[in-house]
Amino acid sequence: MGVITPAATHNAINGAVLPWQQSVWADLIKRHRHSGLPHALMLTGPKGIGKHDLALHIARWLLCQNPSDDACGHCHSCQLWAAGSHPDFQIGQPEEGSRQIRIDTVRHINDFISQTPQISRCQVVIIRPVEVMNTNAANALLKTLEEPPGESFLLLETERFGSVLPTIRSRCQRLSLAAPKAELALQWLTATGVQTAIAEHALRMNNNAPLAARDWLSGAAGDTQQRWLELLLQWSKGSAPLQTVADGWSKFELGDIITWFYGLTCDCMKAMMQVPHEHLLYANAVTELSSYAMTDKIKLITLQDKLRLTNGQLLSGASHHNKMLLVESLLLDWQALLIQRSGSSA
Known part of the structure; x- marks a missing residue:
């Protein structure tokens, strides 16, 4: 069952709202005092800007028995929250080992919010990421979104608003979040x-x-990406067989590899168009690959399209790829792009 309590997440939001979300937070307080928050609020924005932190902060505040401009931190509700055992709060997300939110999870949520709150004045459920709900799960959630029982709040998080089913989007108020200024x-x-x-x-x-x-x-992602690059260089030079490189890549999360590889191919395209290296995300990698040239832009664009499509399928939870076969296919597509520049040693 892909439903959890805040035990593993409450520490992230026991402090202040993130600095770049202060104005959003103030607006939420004002709205709730004057007209109340909607029963279904969808938080949208790119990865890593604090959508989940804000959703947790909202949940804690709504559940607090003595809220002001924030949760009081002292009432019985706040104490249960801090202990990770608040009975009126749940999170719905993919089960371990799955990329989709399935119907059993949504049914559990529906049953939960149909009950009377045990401690607080309301119940709060966070669903994340909402775009990976499969069709059956989304349909099971629709009735609850249309006619939420009692005092319940659904906070939905998504990085890809356009991938959320229109029937779900239309029943939620959207709260758009952006990355802070540099x-x-x-x-x-x-x-x-x-x-x-x-x-x-x-x-x-x-x-x-x-x-x-x-x-x-x-997470030492930089070291990991350097290892991926080393393997790619070995494959490009012909100093390592396909199986060795594919085995090395397949030890890591497929989505992370696809994202990195797509970014690298974008930088390669920029380099072909004479974009200065200081404007490249993976400038060092492009430099290390500079002894090779791309045969033509069409093949590179074709590889980028394949990577983009695969990444979309992975993010939606609809991917059923064989990891090893996919990695081998991408590496072969990459090899087909390369020619060694004259005067360069292998």
């Missing part, structure tokens, strides 16, 4: 103890999304 993002990340130069690089690698940059640094 200066604020850098200020926040360096305040966590990251050196300025490293923080600037991490933000650049993560589309200026501060939380994504923080996770990228803590």
Whole structure:
């Protein structure tokens, strides 16, 4: 069952609202005091900007027994929240090992919010990411969105608003969130103890999304991507067989590899068009690949389309790819692009 309580997530929002969400938070407070919040609120925006943190903050505030401009932090509800055992709150998300939210999860949510709140004045459910609900799950949620029982709130999170079914979108009020300005993002990340130069690089690698940059640094993603590049270089030079390179790539999350590979091909296209290296996301990788040239732009665009389509399928939860076969296919497509420049050694 892909439904959890806040035990694993409450620590993220026991403090203040993220700096770049202060105005959004103030507007939510004002709206709730004057006309109340909608029963279904959809938080949209790119990955790593704090959508989930804000959703958790809203949930804690709505459940608080003595709320003001924030949850009081002292009432019985806030104490249960801090312990990760609030009976009036749940999160619906894909089950472990799955990329989809299935109908059983939504049925559980529907049953949950049809009950009377045990502690607070309302019940709150977060569903994330809403775009990966399969058709049956989405249909099961529609009636609840149309006629929410009692005092219940549904907070839906999505990175790809356009991929959410129109029937779901039309029954929610949208709250659009954006990445902070570069200066604020850098200020926040360096305040966590990251050196300025490293923080600037991490933000650049993560589309200026501060939380994504923080996770990228803590997860040693840079070292992992360097390993992917080393394997790609070996394959490009012919110094490693297809099986070895594919095995090396297949040890990692497929979506992460596809995203990185797509970004790299975009930088290769920019380099072909004489874009300065300081404007490339993976400039060092492009430099290391500079002993090879792309045969033509059409083949590169074809590979990019394949990567983009695959990534969309992975993000929607609709992918049924054999990881090894897909990786091998992408590597063969890449090999077909390359010719060694004259005068370059293998």
